Amino acid sequence: MEKNELLKQADSRMEGAINSFIKHLRGIRAGRASPEFVEPVQVEAYEQRQQIARLATITTPDARTIVIQPWDKALLKNIQKAIVEANLGLMPVVDGNLIRINLPSLSEERRKELIHVASKYAEEAKVAVRNVRRDIIADLKKIEHISEDEVHSLSNKLQTVTDDFTSKINKILEDKKKEISSI
Structure with a gap:
């Protein structure tokens, strides 16, 4: 597989992790x-x-x-x-x-439990994103005719993409926490 294809695949798979995270959050009662x-x-x-x-x-x-x-x-x-x-x-x-x-009214204790569940889903999404990064880096290393410097450079690019997706997950989580807390 070509290196540009691998980077596109990483982006697509990381986007899938965020979509799965959002789907899980929809199942958390907040209204x-x-x-x-x-x-x-x-x-x-x-x-x-x-x-x-x-x-x-x-x-x-x-x-x-x-x-x-x-x-x-x-x-x-x-x-x-x-x-x-x-x-x-x-x-x-x-x-x-x-x-x-x-559905009962949400108590303060239940709100804390829901925030904990949302945080657990966020951590699972972050792990999924990091696993994609790990897999793509391993695939990059398998490509013939690619130097170690190029692998290192692409790994740095991939880390930047991973950090961006992790930030998106954190932002979505914070929005959900506010939603749960403000009911």
Whole structure:
């Protein structure tokens, strides 16, 4: 692979890490009820793990309620269990053929927990970005007909890109912390 292609690949993969981080942050409750709180939760269904969004209709009939209606009623208990195990601070209740989640007001303690979860997601995103840097540098070293000086120069460029993405992650995290704290 050519060195310019590797740098483009690094940028694309690092952007993917940020997009994944943003998607995880959307699942952190910081306002009115949203299907995004539970959509990414993985449920054991049909001998594999799947997201709730692939197994049910998720609606928010009001600002404090999430309703999950599985297409297969046999999955009610699995979905309920997965939400509890996801440690989102939500208490799902089976109500006939659907699951109802009433969102409580956020206490100061819960806000701190949510900020901690957001920080954990940020750290995972930073690790992903650093892993991309490590992989690309390893690939650069494998290219034939490239000098050590050129590898060093490209590694420095890659470090600058890594630092930029890390700064973006920190900015997104700070915005989310403010959102959680200001509710």
